[in-house]
Amino acid sequence: MIKTVDLKKTFIGRGQTVYAVDGVTSHIKPSEVVVVIGPSGSGKSTYLRCLNGLETFTSGHIMIDGIDLASKKTDLNKVRREVGMVFQQFNLFPHKTVLENIVLAQKVVRKRKRAEAEEKARMLLQKVGIAEKENEYPIRLSGGQQQRVAIARALAMDPKIMLFDEPTSALDPEMVGEVLEVMKQLAREGMTMVVVTHEMGFAREVADRVLFMDQGKVVEEGTPEHFFTAPQEERTKAFLRQVL
Amino acid sequence: MSGGVVLYAAQSNPPIDAEIAEKGRFRTKTETGIDTLKTNKSVWPWHFLTIAILFMMVAGLWVATKKIDYTWRWNRIPQYFFYHDETLVPAPFDGRVASLSQNGNTTQIKLTGEDDEEKVFRVDSESVQVSENDDLFQGDSLGSTFQWRAGPLMVGLWNTLWISAAASVIGMIIGLVTGLCRVSNNPTLRSLSITYIELIRGTPLLVQIFIFYFFLGTVLDISRIIAGISALAIFAGAYVAEIIRAGIQSIPKGQMEAARSLGMNVPQAMVHIVLPQAFKRTLPPLAGQFISLIKDSSLVSIIAITDLTKSGREVITSTFATFEIWFVVALLYLMMTSVLSQVIAWVERRLAISD
Numbered sequence: 001m002i003k004t005v006d007l008k009k010t011f012i013g014r015g016q017t018v019y020a021v022d023g024v025t026s027h028i029k030p031s032e033v034v035v036v037i038g039p040s041g042s043g044k045s046t047y048l049r050c051l052n053g054l055e056t057f058t059s060g061h062i063m064i065d066g067i068d069l070a071s072k073k074t075d076l077n078k079v080r081r082e083v084g085m086v087f088q089q090f091n092l093f094p095h096k097t098v099l100e101n102i103v104l105a106q107k108v109v110r111k112r113k114r115a116e117a118e119e120k121a122r123m124l125l126q127k128v129g130i131a132e133k134e135n136e137y138p139i140r141l142s143g144g145q146q147q148r149v150a151i152a153r154a155l156a157m158d159p160k161i162m163l164f165d166e167p168t169s170a171l172d173p174e175m176v177g178e179v180l181e182v183m184k185q186l187a188r189e190g191m192t193m194v195v196v197t198h199e200m201g202f203a204r205e206v207a208d209r210v211l212f213m214d215q216g217k218v219v220e221e222g223t224p225e226h227f228f229t230a231p232q233e234e235r236t237k238a239f240l241r242q243v244l
Numbered sequence: 245m246s247g248g249v250v251l252y253a254a255q256s257n258p259p260i261d262a263e264i265a266e267k268g269r270f271r272t273k274t275e276t277g278i279d280t281l282k283t284n285k286s287v288w289p290w291h292f293l294t295i296a297i298l299f300m301m302v303a304g305l306w307v308a309t310k311k312i313d314y315t316w317r318w319n320r321i322p323q324y325f326f327y328h329d330e331t332l333v334p335a336p337f338d339g340r341v342a343s344l345s346q347n348g349n350t351t352q353i354k355l356t357g358e359d360d361e362e363k364v365f366r367v368d369s370e371s372v373q374v375s376e377n378d379d380l381f382q383g384d385s386l387g388s389t390f391q392w393r394a395g396p397l398m399v400g401l402w403n404t405l406w407i408s409a410a411a412s413v414i415g416m417i418i419g420l421v422t423g424l425c426r427v428s429n430n431p432t433l434r435s436l437s438i439t440y441i442e443l444i445r446g447t448p449l450l451v452q453i454f455i456f457y458f459f460l461g462t463v464l465d466i467s468r469i470i471a472g473i474s475a476l477a478i479f480a481g482a483y484v485a486e487i488i489r490a491g492i493q494s495i496p497k498g499q500m501e502a503a504r505s506l507g508m509n510v511p512q513a514m515v516h517i518v519l520p521q522a523f524k525r526t527l528p529p530l531a532g533q534f535i536s537l538i539k540d541s542s543l544v545s546i547i548a549i550t551d552l553t554k555s556g557r558e559v560i561t562s563t564f565a566t567f568e569i570w571f572v573v574a575l576l577y578l579m580m581t582s583v584l585s586q587v588i589a590w591v592e593r594r595l596a597i598s599d
Binding site: 093095096109 | 498506507520
């Protein structure tokens with residue numbers, strides 16, 4: 001479903017070339033849940049943002065459902081419709097109600113009728129458990145509720161892949177659970193997911209595969225059992241000692 | 245939100261603020277609460293002082309004007325807003341008054357000519373100058389009709405209003421387009437917009453009006469009113485562009501990213517997500533800009549457009565009521581600007597529901 005081949009992303013700052021993503025090659029299969037972990041600055045968020053074209057990359061290839069993002073002919077807007085994204089800071093549209101947040105892109109991008117889009121939005125709000133908040137503005141919701149609306153908003157576009165960029169990092173501890181619960185449910189339904197997170201519990205429980213990144217490179221990858229119980233690389237062991 | 249902060253700052257006690265700043269102490273919520281209580285207790289003597297100072301200034305002015313030789317003629321001002329216009333009704337041919345019939349305030353005069361032609365006129369009853377069977381020559385006055393007409397100040401006020409409104413709308417459009425060019429990725433659009441903004445902001449409006457009227461007006465053969473409105477619109481546009489740019493840049497990058505991640509293209513994201521939020525944030529500075537525009541429109545009087553200022557000058561030449569007219573003109577500008585700022589404050593409150 002997602003193939004990345006020798007993906008590189010460099011920034012040039014003050015005459016120095018910084019490799020944010022340095023030769024990542026991976027293949028994510030349909031319905032697979034891949035959790036990307038690593039210390040901050042390891043390039044995991046940049047890698048994720050490359051996957052839906054929010055960051056341009058310097059070299060390499062990303063194939064989403066057979067479409068090469070590196071090709072100039074690719075319409076990124078069309079690709080992004082199929083790839084949902086959930087952000088650390090939620091990024092709900094503050095000037096629109098919860099319902100409008102979910103309806104807007106369906107109307108503008110998918111050209112759905114208002115009634116159809118609203119029906120879909122209500123169904124998704126029900127699914128993430130905040131159906132009663134549809135007429136509130138985002139500011140009146142808690143962080144956990146906002147993030148669940150953000151997930152519903154992404155799902156409304158019927159994406160084939162969902163990307164999560166540290167979805168629980170900006171939440172109060174007591175709200176982490178409700179967001180992870182929604183994500184777990186999605187995983188159970190067979191959504192293809194790439195999740196950047198610091199929630200080791202989530203990785204252990206839900207991930208089919210864990211990628212550990214450091215300094216732009218994938219240091220180690222494997223199933224959660226392998227990763228958390230028998231890591232091979234020194235760097236991985238050092239990281240796990242810190243976080244577990 | 246910011247309104248609240250400003251309000252607090254205005255109410256807080258400067259010496260206490262200074263003291264706290266001096267000690268470099270962090271102000272907790274309870275501390276500010278106590279501050280507000282203190283100032284609430286002792287705020288009315290300050291209001292009294294304010295009123296006293298204003299009163300003394302006005303009284304001083306009054307005493308000063310007493311000392312010069314100036315007769316105030318406020319009673320002459322209203323007729324320059326509206327006046328009762330008298331139109332004489334002349335007889336169109338030689339003839340005789342056949343009948344007079346009064347009907348309320350108007351009187352019907354029936355006139356028969358030498359070759360039996362008949363004509364009926366209506367004039368104001370009090371102005372009738374003929375009686376039945378009078379012989380009349382062509383051009384003799386039958387009476388007059390009266391009509392309320394707008395005086396020069398009213399005409400000037402109306403001109404200022406529509407010139408400012410037209411310039412505001414055009415300026416807003418120019419500013420929006422330029423502001424979007426200013427934040428675009430295209431180097432040509434960016435450079436062009438920066439050149440325009442710098443050119444306009446770096447030269448006086450009065451000089452721009454002269455250039456528009458004398459140079460462009462001659463070269464492109466445009467009328468003075470078009471020249472005046474364009475000069476104002478293009479002047480305002482440069483400032484609006486910078487306000488719009490600041491507004492767009494103040495919206496967190498995540499908003500654009502979220503919109504793009506849902507598959508919207510840049511124009512869609514701008515129209516649906518970024519601009520509505522930017523508009524809300526830029527409303528107060530935009531209001532200031534358009535209030536300035538109303539005031540700046542007084543400069544077009546220099547190219548002989550009869551706006552409020554020019555009307556004021558014209559009335560002064562015929563009345564010599566210099567002081568009164570300028571006070572009245574100032575008051576009219578003040579009324580226009582305060583109505584506009586009230587309207588915008590109302591829009592701001594409407595938009596604040598999502599805060």
